[in-house]
Amino acid sequence: xxxxxxxxxxxxxxxxVFEFNASIGFDKRLFEADVTGSVAxxxxxxxxxxxxxxxxxxIIDGLMSVRDDVIDGKLSIDESFEDIxxxxxxxxxxxxxxxxxxxxxxxxxxxxxxxxxRLFTRVQILYTDEALKVLLSVLFDQIRDNTDTYMxxxxxxxxAQPVTLSHHLSAYFEMFRRDRSxxxxxxxRMNFCPLGAGALAGTTYPLDREYSAGxxxxxxxxxxxxxxxxxxxxxxxxxxxxxxxxxxxxxxxEEIILWNSNEYGxxxxxxxxxxxxxxxPQKKNPDIAELVRGKTGRVYGALMALLTxxxxxxxxxxxxxxxxxxxSFDAMDTVLNCIELFTGMLSTVKYNKDVMARSxxxxxxxxxxxxxxxxxxxxxxxxxxxVIGSLVLHCLDKGIAxxxxxxxxxxxxSDLFEDDIYDAISLKTCVERRETIGAPGSKPMEAAIxxxxxxxxxxxxxxxx
Ligand code: ARG
Numbered sequence: 001x002x003x004x005x006x007x008x009x010x011x012x013x014x015x016x017v018f019e020f021n022a023s024i025g026f027d028k029r030l031f032e033a034d035v036t037g038s039v040a041x042x043x044x045x046x047x048x049x050x051x052x053x054x055x056x057x058x059i060i061d062g063l064m065s066v067r068d069d070v071i072d073g074k075l076s077i078d079e080s081f082e083d084i085x086x087x088x089x090x091x092x093x094x095x096x097x098x099x100x101x102x103x104x105x106x107x108x109x110x111x112x113x114x115x116x117x118r119l120f121t122r123v124q125i126l127y128t129d130e131a132l133k134v135l136l137s138v139l140f141d142q143i144r145d146n147t148d149t150y151m152x153x154x155x156x157x158x159x160a161q162p163v164t165l166s167h168h169l170s171a172y173f174e175m176f177r178r179d180r181s182x183x184x185x186x187x188x189r190m191n192f193c194p195l196g197a198g199a200l201a202g203t204t205y206p207l208d209r210e211y212s213a214g215x216x217x218x219x220x221x222x223x224x225x226x227x228x229x230x231x232x233x234x235x236x237x238x239x240x241x242x243x244x245x246x247x248x249x250x251x252x253x254e255e256i257i258l259w260n261s262n263e264y265g266x267x268x269x270x271x272x273x274x275x276x277x278x279x280x281p282q283k284k285n286p287d288i289a290e291l292v293r294g295k296t297g298r299v300y301g302a303l304m305a306l307l308t309x310x311x312x313x314x315x316x317x318x319x320x321x322x323x324x325x326x327x328s329f330d331a332m333d334t335v336l337n338c339i340e341l342f343t344g345m346l347s348t349v350k351y352n353k354d355v356m357a358r359s360x361x362x363x364x365x366x367x368x369x370x371x372x373x374x375x376x377x378x379x380x381x382x383x384x385x386x387v388i389g390s391l392v393l394h395c396l397d398k399g400i401a402x403x404x405x406x407x408x409x410x411x412x413x414s415d416l417f418e419d420d421i422y423d424a425i426s427l428k429t430c431v432e433r434r435e436t437i438g439a440p441g442s443k444p445m446e447a448a449i450x451x452x453x454x455x456x457x458x459x460x461x462x463x464x465x
Contacts, residue, residue: 004086004109018082021319026326027084028077033119034084034112035067036216038092041107041195044212050106050205055099062096063088084116085109106207108199110229110317115195117324119216121238122191124332128242129183129461131339132176138347139176140452143169147445150427151266151356152365159363162430165351167440170448175248177455182241184461190234193218197228200316226316232306232324239303239328242335246299249338253289256345260286265355270348273341288345292338299334302327357427361401364392366425369433370402373424377416387414 003013013021039060046056066088069075081087093100146165153163193213196202202225209221222228259266269286277283305327309320360366367388374384388402391413395402402425410417423429435441438448 003082004089021082022079023083023322023325024077024079024081024087026329027113027116027322028087029325029329030084030113030116030120031070031077031088032067033116034088035063036119037112037115037195038063038088038103040212040215042103043215044208045102045105047211048206048208051102055102058096058099059092059103062092062100065095066091083109083113085112106198106203106205107195108197108229110199111194111197111225113321114197114229114231115193117232118190118194118234121235121328121332122187124336125183125187125190125238126461127336128245128332128339129180131336131343132180132183132245133456135339135343135346136173136176136180136452137456138343139169139173140449140456142166142346143173143452144449146351146353147442147449148428149351149353149356150360150431152360152363153440159360159365161368162360162365162427163440164431164445165353165356166445166449170445170452172248172252173452176245177459179241179245179248180459180461182244183238186234186237186241187461189237191217191219192222193220194222194228194231196221197225200226200229230313230316230318230321232310232321235324235328236303236306236310239299239306239331242331243296243300243303245335246296246338249335249342250293250296253286253293253342256289256349257286257293260289264359266352266359268350268352269345270350273345273348288341292342295334295338299331302331360427361403364395364402366402366427366430367392369430370421370425373421374414374416377418379414379416 003018042051042056042059042063045051046053051059066075069091070077075091077084077087081090089100089104092103143166146169149165150162151165151168152159153161153168193209193216195212195216196207196209213219213221222231256267256269258264260269269284269289271284273288274284275287277285306324309323313320370391371381371384371388374387375381379387391402391405391410394413395405403422407417407419407421410421431440432442435443437444
């Protein structure tokens with residue numbers, strides 16, 4: 001049991017209390033962030049004259065050597081310490097002696113942990129953004145290559161109107177690109193440095209907070225020392241963005257699962273991304289999509305947990321906040337994993353284009369267009385709706401599509417039908433006529449593809465300056 005606060009106490013901490021209180025079991029993931037923060041703090045202490053150059057150099061070299069030892073496996077993060085901050089400080093002092101004891105001047109673990117968690121989260125935001133970018137590039141290729149792959153569009157999971165695979169996938173492109181913009185947004189708000197806030201009320205040392213913020217690539221120091229040590233909004237925002245990403249992945253997974261079913265047969269998943277059954281030899285299961293869909297729950301759980309932890313906390317730091325870590329780490333890992341696996345699965349999917357097109361024809365997705373045809377020949381829309389309604393009923397009865405009917409038969413429903421009806425209700429025409437912005441016609445789709453191409457080339461979460 002190694003703590004940083006023995007002086008005021010006359011009795012040893014109870015072992016169970018120590019274990020309940022300790023966070024090293026999970027905050028060891030902040031190890032590198034903690035070293036980074038301490039190096040910046042030492043540099044700043046030197047700049048303002050609190051540490052001599054020699055002391056700062058000894059501390060920084062010592063910290064780097066602790067870091068190397070851990071990375072090389074020469075030193076393991078020992079769980080007899082309360083947290084990663086205690087571990088790093090103790091190891092530093094073991095290495096360089098008493099000078100190491102000067103590192104914590106003008107710092108509290110409250111601003112230290114606030115800093116470490118921000119540094120860690122900041123990198124996770126960038127990883128998540130990068131993974132989404134890869135997913136978007138895979139989507140982009142499939143959008144570009146499938147502008148004439150026709151399929152039914154659904155409402156209420158009933159075939160509604162024809163679209164293209166390109167158009168359907170581009171709906172997901174829009175979602176994941178919004179996800180990236182949410183990450184950018186929260187990055188902009190969170191990239192400020194809490195170091196120097198002390199325990200809650202700043203310090204009496206002449207710390208240069210702008211300097212340390214700059215050393216670590218922050219836009220500047222945070223504004224209020226009490227808020228600095230007790231703000232976890234950025235984590236809540238990230239968990240919320242992760243929840244939305246997980247929800248999008250889950251919806252997409254649900255479609256993959258449906259499309260991969262025997263009943264739809266729209267796609268076939270690659271063997272590398274499917275699993276078999278131990279009893280039913282014919283099975284090829286979409287487990288990856290199901291797991292991505294299923295893991296959404298734990299990501300939402302992390303968001304709910306942290307919102308609940310924070311809701312009753314008085315200013316400033318309270319130990320409750322230590323609970324910000326485990327679920328957040330889990331949500332960050334889970335979503336990153338899901339994006340990567342989903343991307344692999346999507347990039348290897350085989351689309352059964354004929355099945356998709358046939359499904360659109362068989363499902364009367366051109367019924368609206370057949371009604372519009374009659375309207376263009378002079379019939380009021382409400383009457384046309386009625387005529388096509390009874391035509392569909394007739395087709396259902398015979399088990400055929402509108403396209404299968406002879407002109408003479410069509411004329412028994414309305415004498416406005418002419419030879420040009422077949423072209424007017426072909427899938428190609430139905431889709432091509434939909435030319436408003438955002439619709440599946442080739443003009444708006446070409447514009448969307450051009451827009452996506454540019455976006456993928458130009459968009460970055462943090463512009464270089
Ligand atoms: N393990 C703590 C946390 O994660 C570090 C901060 C400890 N500060 C304190 N005053 N006990 O929040």
